[in-house]
Structure formats: C-alpha cells, structure tokens
Amino acid sequence: MTNRFDNKVVVVTGGTSGIGLATAKAFSAEGASVFITGRRQEALDEAVKTIGGRVTAIRGDMSRLADVDRLYDTVQQKHGQIDVVFANAGGGEFAPLGAITEEHYERTFDTNVKGVLFTAQKALPLLKDGGSVVLTSSTTSISGTPGFSVYSASKAAVRNFARNWILDLKDRHIRVNAVSPGVTETAGLNELFGGGDQAQGTKDYLAGLIPAGRIGQPDEIARAVLFLASDEASFVNGIELFVDGGQVQI
Template identity: 85%
Template sequence: MAQKFENKVVIVTGGTSGIGLATAKAFADEGASVFVTGRRQAALDAAVKTIGGRVTGVQGDMGKLADIDRLYDAVQQKHGHIDVVFANAGGGEFAALGSITEEHYQSTFDSNVKGVLFTVQKALPLMRDGGSIVLTSSTTSISGTPAFSVYSATKAAIRSFARNWILDLKDRHIRVNAISPGVTDTAGLNELFGGGDQAQGTKDYLAGLIPAGRVGQPEEIAKAVLFLASDDASFVNGVELFVDGGQVQI
C-alpha cells in the first residue's frame, strides 16, 4: 500500500517534542523525508531517534533568520525542493496586562510571528508548485485567556497569515491552512501549568470544559496536520481547523 507522503520532502519546525514531534513521526511513517528543527542539540538528537525513517535534524532558533537560512541550505544540499512546510515552532508564557515586559513581548512575537513569517517566506524558492503549508495557530486565536494576551495575539496573527498568503500564492497553487489545537497533553503544557499536581489539576479542570470530556493527544493533532498537508485536502485552503474536542464551538 502506497504511503501518502512517499518521495515528499517535509519541513517540521519545533519538532523535538509535543505536537511537532508527533507530527514529524507521522510524516516519516508515511514515507516522507523529514527535516526537523529544535533549539537544543540533545533534544534534537533524541527526537531524530524517535522519529526514525528518513529524518534530518537541524539545530536552530526559527526566530533567527540565519538559522532559517541554515535549515534551507541543508534541504538544498540533500533534495533541492520542499513539498510541505509545517511551521510549528513557537511558545508562550503567562503575563497579565500590567506586568507585560518588552522582553516578553519581543521574544513571543519573534518566535511565533517573525519566525513563522520567515520560515515560510524563505521556503518559497524551494517549494514545489502545488505544495502545502500548515501553520500552528491556537484556540486562543478566537477565545480569551487570562494573562495570555501576547501569546493569543501572535496566534491571531498566524491565522491572518493563512487568509492572506493564499492570495499571494494562488498562482503557484500552494495551499496555506492553520491548525488550531486546544488543550493538548504535552510537556510544554505541563511546564506552562506549573508541572506536577498543579498541571494535572489544571488539565482536569479544563477537560471538564471540553465537550469531548478530555484533553487532546499530540498524535490527534498530527493526524489533522497530515490531512491538511495531503492531497485529501486538495480543495481546503485558508481555513483554521480547530482540533480541540469542541471547546471553542460552545
């Protein structure tokens, strides 16, 4: 049985843990040659072992343009083209209005907005016409969260990128969609929620607000990303796909 991404070259930024790692592994399992990025070499090496298949790790911070250039230099040397970009790298921390610092603002926007913008723009010379770009947004793009306004604003920007870039890229038939996960059980979320029992208590509380009755798993988000990236979604363009157990629909 043919694999959906056989002979495809896929970029996954922020691929060392959580949703990025699960998605990179899913692409590799479907036959893709996968390039993953991560800031820390040890975590990147561990991710490469976990992903398996035809995977290449490139250390870098996607908020730094020189690191993005190094990623695409590596792709150019091995393949010379890209079929899919999953611009996933990013993160955030809590900071309530009144305590937001310039550093907090700058680091969050550099990672989540500047990084995504230039990850995609610098991929374009290598992107095949008819390719697919998937951006990681968040349910916070349309719903309020206390002390999370800066992060939420970056994810609203990501959603706006998808709407506008489909117009910029229409002549090349490159689709751009945004995936918006809800509460997902990742190490990053546990850290954001304070770790240990505190994190578990927060997740249990949030699970009670989700119609599905539980938080999501990274593998569930990965399946949705692969759908958007695949030919199965050939007429899906510019959407924000919520993978959140129904939370933002109520």
C-alpha cells in the same frame, strides 16, 4: 498506515517534542523525508531516534533568520524541492496586562510571528508549485484566556497569515492552512501550568470544559496536520482547523 507522503520532502519546525515531534513521526511513517528543527542538540538527537526513517535534524532558533537560512541550505544539499512546510515552532508564557514587559512581548512575537513568517517566506524558492504550508495557530486565536493576551495575539496573527498568503501564492497553487489545537498533552503544557500536581489539576479542570471530556493528544493534532498537507485536502485552503474536542464551539 498509508504512504501518502512517499518520496515527499517535509519540513517541521519545532520538531523535538509535543505536536511537532508527533507530526514529524507521522510524516516519516508515511514515507516522507523529514527535516526537523529544535534549539537543543540533545533533544534533536533523541527526536531523530523517536521519529525513525529518513529524518534530518538541524539545530536552530526560527526567530533568527540566519538559522532559517541554514535550515533551507541543509535541505537544498539533499533535495531539489520541498513539498510540505509545517511552521510549528512556537511558545508562550503567562503575563497579565500590567505585568507585560517588552522582553515578554518581543520573545513571544519573535518566535510565534516573525519565526513563522520567515520560515514560510524563505521556503518559497524550494517549495514546489502545488505544495502545502501548514501553520500552528491555537484556539486562543479566537478565545480569551486570562494572562495570555500576548500569546493569543501572536496566534491570531498566524491565523491571518493563512488568509492572506493564499492570495499571494494562488498563482503557484500553494495551499496555506492553519491548525488550531486546543489543550493538548505536551511537556510544554505541563511546564506552562507549573508542573506536577498543579499542572494536573489545571488540566483536569480544563478537561471538564471540553465537550469531548478530555484534553487532546499530540497524535490527534498530527493526523489533522497530515490531512491538511495531503492531496486529500486539495480543495481546502486558508482555513483554521480547530482540533480541540469542541471547546471553542460552545
């Protein structure tokens, strides 16, 4: 393990489980002071134990601007600047065209688009020049999935934030990139697929469609995020990095 993020300040939204938790843990292991968010205090407390090191948990829903403000107020009480923002909080559920409700649309876009937008924008006063923003998109940004159009559209919007924000932030030399995981072993995925044997059957089926022959692990996505956030990616800007075992390339 290197110390690429020694004395760096990193914000990870949605850091209590899955990809967010794995990434927060990886940042901490490489020396960062990590701030995570989550909606449930019990999950936050458990995540702090799992992550270890210098980690601070802030309860909040990133689709609510007051909660985003509280996040950055907490950071500012301890640090003068932020080096990395990983705008990861998000979620989705199936609803085919014909069954999409206004509530479904608003919940998905508030979490995945509004939340990411204001997580990044409200970080700007603290985000150092030359810092890094990484956004969580999805392979669904370019690949169709039955019953998943609202989620997919929200992730396409996130991917396009990266394209545009690199122009808005170029004078500050802040890099913005998107990581797009494929099917990844998380509690959220199991819940989405109905849990138990049903979820396992769906995962087995999807694994057969992936050239790598399996679904991904959160640690594999975390390593990609750390690369994008690090100085090793100093000339990488505005990209969508697929971490999907090759699924969307065929």
